[in-house]
Amino acid sequence: MAVIKTEDLTYVYGEGTPFRKVAVDHVSLSVEEGEFIGVIGHTGSGKSTLIQHLNGLLKPTEGRVLIDGEELWADKARLQAIRFKVGLVFQYPEYQLFEETCYKDIAYGPKNMGLPENEIDRRVRETARLVGLSDDVLDKSPFELSGGQKRRVAIAGVMAMEPKVLILDEPASGLDPKGRSRILGLIREYHKEKKNTVMLVSHSMEDVAKHCSKILVMNKAKVFCYDTPAAVFGRAGELERIGLSVPQITRVFARLKAMGCRVDDDVYTVGYGREMLLGALSKQTANERESEA
Amino acid sequence: MLKDITIGQYFPGNSPIHRMDSRVKLVLTIAYIVLLFMADNIYGLLIGIAFTLLMYTISRIPPVMMLKSLKPIIPIILITSALNLFFIRSGEVLVKWKFITITREGVDTAVFMTVRIICLIVGTSLLTYTTSPIDLTDALERLLSPLKKLRVPVHELAMMMTIALRFIPTLIEETDKIMAAQKARGAQMETGSIMKRAKALVPVLIPLFVSSFRRAEELALAMECRCYHGGEGRTRMKQLKTSAVDYIAIAVMAVFIAGVVVVNHLTKGA
Structure with missing residues (x-):
């Protein structure tokens, strides 16, 4: 069964004002469990809006989103529970850090899930190991760390919730090449170890080509294509016409x-x-x- | 969510009122307030109402906006009129029931005060409807510049206001983003008791403060890189200039004030 499914998902910003803009236009797609999906598109192509629908942060203007076969927004009381199945890492996630120590910050999500203390501890330590944070970093304030470390703490904060699907919005942006490959490497590591579904939003064709089993190309709020990397890059000419390169x-x-x-x-x-x-x-x-x- | 809040209520347009020099607008708004307080009876206020309606017509601001500006002060209006209605005991008694006494003078004063407050709010709102916040701070800076002689840091204050205004939309956007990120981590901001919701704001406010400080530092650096060093000797890109429209507006205002004076005099004579 598809872990994520959208049916004619449409989202309109500023309905009824002169600033009306269709950000996502009748997007229907399904993501199978265990896949590693790359999402590519220009700024403003609707990819960020799309992924915010996948864990119920935005309510579709039209259409439905199904997570594990269960419709989001069908029952508002269930929204929170479904939201925990889809972990969302925003762009520049280090701006969400707020706790006194990295440990506490990573534990914030699992704590909100209402997990017992020992389970939280296990998850924090496990994800910290996964993203390469040593124990002494866990006791530091997140504001003392370097940019790359901060980023890893923030990503760990979402990973520790052990969502079935992990969605990352440009997790490597603004980092130096070493930091980039480190972040992307740890995401691939996570995918290999957990066998969870991962969606990676990126600007870089290289990153997506290297890691993904399938690529979703968004253009002007619509799905341009959604296929294996080979099939997508086989359409190099068309991609270049919409301003993306292979x-x-x-x-x-x-x-x-x-x-x-x-x-x-x-x-x-x-x-x-x-x-x-x-x-x-x-x-x-x-x-x-x-x-x- | 948060984007629906409008900060400042500027209504872009190109009416004569929009084109007026913001300094003149500010001064005339003060004159208008004086006019309202000069009027000592309801007929004088009618002139004030006429003036307000005339200005709204010229500015082409949708009349709905007049009502919108009144919304936040409805409680004040209600309390003032109730106080006047029930506590003025002089004059001809209209209603007497148990401890409640309503006199004719009470009714008159209540109506008079209500109309005055409404005129005050609706009329002064026109200033913020037709002047962008930046123009307004500019006008303030110019009008207050004589205070520089008294070592009041007028330019710095105006600059601070301008920067604050400029960053309100940015901050709102940022808050939205952080809220979304924390919600994705299971923060519950829309449900639960007030205490719980207030607590849920901590994960939003701390990152917001941190990024505000960072942004302030960056901005200060960027301004210094472009050789900003205070108001001394700075010229302006947008020069404030008075034009025909401003003189006409001043004349119109003078006529209305004169009208109020005449009406006051006439009713006193009667």
Whole structure:
């Protein structure tokens, strides 16, 4: 069964005013359990609005959202319980830190869930380990930490709620390259370890290509496409027309193919490209040897 | 949610009233208040009402806004009229029931006071409806600039007001974001007792304070980088200038004040 399902989800900002804007326009999609979905789109394409619907922070103007087959907003009393199934990490999540110590801050979500003390402790320590925070950091004030550490504490705060679905809105923005790859790495680690569903909103095609099993491309409040990375990047021309680009490595291979090299053009990670090139090279040397003999 | 709150009530437009020099508008608003207090009977107030209606018509502010401006002071109006109605004991008695005595003078005063308060609020609201908050602080700074001689930091105060006004929408947006983030972590802000809800605000207020301080520091730095060092010798991008419209407005106001004086005199004679 799909863990997230939206049916004709539509959201309109400022209905009845001159500032009326359709932010999400009849979006229907379903996300299966255990998937790693990348969400890509321009600023203002509706991706942030879309994900805020998935845990009931926004109420759809039209359409429905189903989490685990249960409709959000059908019963307001259940909203809170369903909300705990979908963990949402906002952009710049470090701005939500408020407790005296990192430990307490990570424990804030689990505490709101009404979990017993020892369970909270287990979750805090486990997620702290997962995001690479040592015990002495847990006792520090979150305001003393570096930017990357703060970010990890904030993400841990949501992970500790152990949601079935973890949604992250540009978790790596504003960090240096090292911090970026560290955050993205720990998200992949989390996905591998927990086998939970993850949705990653990003600007970077490279990040999404590297990690995701499926990609959702949003354009002008609508779903542009929702498919495997290979299928999505196969439509490079169309993506470029809406102002998004395919990963650099995909472009390199498309050019190589156009120049007559015998390579596929569905390469979208550097690792796969390397294998492909090595394979093509060894084939070529083998052929040359044969012809020499 | 929070976005629905309008801060300041500026109603953009291009009527003659909108185009007036904000200093003149401010001074005339004060003159208007004086007019209302000069009128010592209901006929004088009628002139005030006429003036208010005339100005609203010229400004093309929707009449609904007049009612909207009155909404917050309804309790004040009710209390004042009730006090006047029940506690003025002089004059011809109209109703006498147990301890309640209502006299003609009481009714007159109650009506008079109510009309005066309504005129006061509706009329002065027009200033904020037709002048943007920034223009208003500008006007204040100019009008108060003589106080600089008395070492009152007029420019600094005006700058502080301008910055505060500028950052209100930013703060609202920020609050919205933090609230959403904490709600996603299970904070309950819409249910529970008042104490519980107040407690739920802590996770919103602390991050808000932290980011406000950070933003203030950044802004101060950015201003210093552009060589801001107080009001000394600064010129303005937007020069305040009086034009024909302002002189006409002053003349109209003078006529109405004269009208009130005449009416006061006539009714006294009668």
